Amino acid sequence: xxxxxxxxxxxxxxxxxxxxxxxxxPGRKLHEEQTPYQRIAIYxxxxxxxxxxxxxxxxxxxxxxxxxxxxMAHPALFTHAAPRRVLIIGGGDCGTLREVLKHPDxxxxxxxxxxxxxxxxxxxxxxxLCTANDDPRARFHxxxxxxxxxxAAAGSYDVxxxxxxxxxxxxxxxxxxxxxxDCLRALGPGGxxxxxxxxxxxxxxxxQGMHRAMAGAGFDTVHTLYFPQxxxxxxxxxxxxxxxxxxxxxxxxxxAAARPFETxxxxxxxxxxxxxxxxxxxRLLSSQAxx
Amino acid sequence: xxxxxxxxxxxxxxxxxxxxxxxxxPGRKLHEEQTPYQRIAIYxxxxxxxxxxxxxxxxxxxxxxxxxxxxMAHPALFTHAAPRRVLIIGGGDCGTLREVLKHPDxxxxxxxxxxxxxxxxxxxxxxxLCTANDDPRARFHxxxxxxxxxxAAAGSYDVxxxxxxxxxxxxxxxxxxxxxxDCLRALGPGGxxxxxxxxxxxxxxxxQGMHRAMAGAGFDTVHTLYFPQxxxxxxxxxxxxxxxxxxxxxxxxxxAAARPFETxxxxxxxxxxxxxxxxxxxRLLSSQAxx
Numbered sequence: 350x351x352x353x354x355x356x357x358x359x360x361x362x363x364x365x366x367x368x369x370x371x372x373x374x375p376g377r378k379l380h381e382e383q384t385p386y387q388r389i390a391i392y393x394x395x396x397x398x399x400x401x402x403x404x405x406x407x408x409x410x411x412x413x414x415x416x417x418x419x420x421m422a423h424p425a426l427f428t429h430a431a432p433r434r435v436l437i438i439g440g441g442d443c444g445t446l447r448e449v450l451k452h453p454d455x456x457x458x459x460x461x462x463x464x465x466x467x468x469x470x471x472x473x474x475x476x477x478l479c480t481a482n483d484d485p486r487a488r489f490h491x492x493x494x495x496x497x498x499x500x501a502a503a504g505s506y507d508v509x510x511x512x513x514x515x516x517x518x519x520x521x522x523x524x525x526x527x528x529x530x531d532c533l534r535a536l537g538p539g540g541x542x543x544x545x546x547x548x549x550x551x552x553x554x555x556x557q558g559m560h561r562a563m564a565g566a567g568f569d570t571v572h573t574l575y576f577p578q579x580x581x582x583x584x585x586x587x588x589x590x591x592x593x594x595x596x597x598x599x600x601x602x603x604x605a606a607a608r609p610f611e612t613x614x615x616x617x618x619x620x621x622x623x624x625x626x627x628x629x630x631x632r633l634l635s636s637q638a639x640x
Numbered sequence: 641x642x643x644x645x646x647x648x649x650x651x652x653x654x655x656x657x658x659x660x661x662x663x664x665x666p667g668r669k670l671h672e673e674q675t676p677y678q679r680i681a682i683y684x685x686x687x688x689x690x691x692x693x694x695x696x697x698x699x700x701x702x703x704x705x706x707x708x709x710x711x712m713a714h715p716a717l718f719t720h721a722a723p724r725r726v727l728i729i730g731g732g733d734c735g736t737l738r739e740v741l742k743h744p745d746x747x748x749x750x751x752x753x754x755x756x757x758x759x760x761x762x763x764x765x766x767x768x769l770c771t772a773n774d775d776p777r778a779r780f781h782x783x784x785x786x787x788x789x790x791x792a793a794a795g796s797y798d799v800x801x802x803x804x805x806x807x808x809x810x811x812x813x814x815x816x817x818x819x820x821x822d823c824l825r826a827l828g829p830g831g832x833x834x835x836x837x838x839x840x841x842x843x844x845x846x847x848q849g850m851h852r853a854m855a856g857a858g859f860d861t862v863h864t865l866y867f868p869q870x871x872x873x874x875x876x877x878x879x880x881x882x883x884x885x886x887x888x889x890x891x892x893x894x895x896a897a898a899r900p901f902e903t904x905x906x907x908x909x910x911x912x913x914x915x916x917x918x919x920x921x922x923r924l925l926s927s928q929a930x931x
Binding site: 394 | 685
């Protein structure tokens with residue numbers, strides 16, 4: 350089988366010795382630009398619909414982003430006792446924001462994305478993710494998320510969602526202890542941070558490092574969620590939660606079951622299931638417990 | 641990125657407009673043969689170790705088969721009240737058999753694989769999966785699984801595991817109502833069948849058809865499990881259970897927690913989590929409830 354560059358978009362993954370390819374549709378490459386921060390491309394694929402690629406890495410497809418976006422938003426929001434003020438770092442495609450704003454009790458959702466072009470291109474090529482952008486509770490800041498959190502008033506957020514690219518390039522600082530310390534300060538009591546933490550199969554070092562850095566920053570509970578995400582390397586992904594005086598393994602189950610909005614992947618049983626830690630991950634993460 | 645045939649093995653997936661590639665290691669193609677049933681190839685890959693491919697479709701890799709094999713064996717065995725007699729249809733690589741024989745109370749595990757060469761090649765290239773092949777409780781029959789079940793004495797098995805290739809070619813009959821009717825007869829009271837049921841993202845028609853056919857055959861409960869499987873199309877996979885007077889959503893949780901053997905993915909929490917039905921699948925599967 351020959352996967353040529355004219356008819357396929359391919360993302361190789363060095364860590365896994367693997368590659369994932371999507372066959373292009375008639376529109377092929379719909380757009381490409383170099384922003385001050387990164388190179389963004391939009392492809393037309395067949396089954397997966399529009400595809401956003403940043404610096405060669407798949408960010409999202411129209412078809413399967415529901416998995417990631419629902420899992421970045423709802424578990425954290427249904428774990429917090431009463432989330433009103435949500436900060437999204439990154440998340441320029443607005444899919445996580447849309448899910449956050451499905452919660453009627455959220456009063457403010459601030460999105461701090463460094464690259465405004467991600468959001469403008471999402472509005473153009475993924476309008477279905479941007480349906481909540483005009484919600485009066487949404488505020489957009491196109492600036493550096495690390496500095497935003499440094500400068501945030503103490504206790505000013507209930508939930509911080511770190512919806513970033515991989516821990517290389519501009520997002521690197523978002524995976525480090527000083528950032529988590531600032532997040533801890535910016536969160537009120539009972540506050541929660543949730544961050545995408547890569548593949549449980551390929552990136553165990555990243556997940557382990559995140560646990561260590563979040564605990565090192567002073568979060569008293571850290572727990573990783575597992576979920577499928579076909580367009581990301583290995584097709585299996587994770588998000589890691591850290592809490593400020595919160596039991597991350599219990600959540601507002603009845604509220605999740607009675608949620609007044611539609612979801613495709615998330616429900617109360619999926620939430621509980623995503624909390625299950627496979628033994629190989631439990632062994633990995635407990636091996637650092639003393640350190 | 642150029643994925644050439646000399647340095648990569650690629651499996652395209654028509655349904656998803658996607659392709660998954662693994663970079664070959666120094667051994668490249670270790671073996672290839674045409675058997676009376678199918679074409680079997682073994683590749684040396686980097687991260688994923690040895691890879692078995694049948695008729696161009698990836699069957700398993702050394703690295704990630706633990707996900708599939710554990711989920712094909714343990715949920716069914718910990719749902720049955722007291723499984724003693726297990727039948728495996730297909731499963732020639734012996735990975736499922738190995739998991740089944742980890743259960744000390746299993747007295748007999750019969751494996752009916754149509755193509756003996758699959759097992760012989762597994763012994764050679766995946767010896768770690770074949771460590772239980774000499775167990776006196778294991779019996780191998782290299783013959784047609786459909787006929788085996790037709791001729792089985794009524795009530796002769798507690799659990800039937802259908803660990804087959806995709807529903808095209810020799811395995812097609814394993815996805816049809818007459819086969820399930822024979823399985824129902826061959827199972828004792830409280831018996832369970834479990835079958836791999838493809839990707840929840842790509843193959844909803846197959847999962848829906850399996851539910852319909854199992855219910856049509858007379859199983860009173862049918863339930864699908866979800867789990868990651870990186871080398872299969874979309875990286876997200878499923879297995880569907882059907883029961884003969886069994887609540888498939890409850891299981892011997894304490895026994896699963898106290899299991900006297902090592903697992904990498906399966907535990908009692910992962911089992912419960914795999915039972916969670918995402919809303920999009922619930923809507924799909926309930927839409928046929930009246931039919």
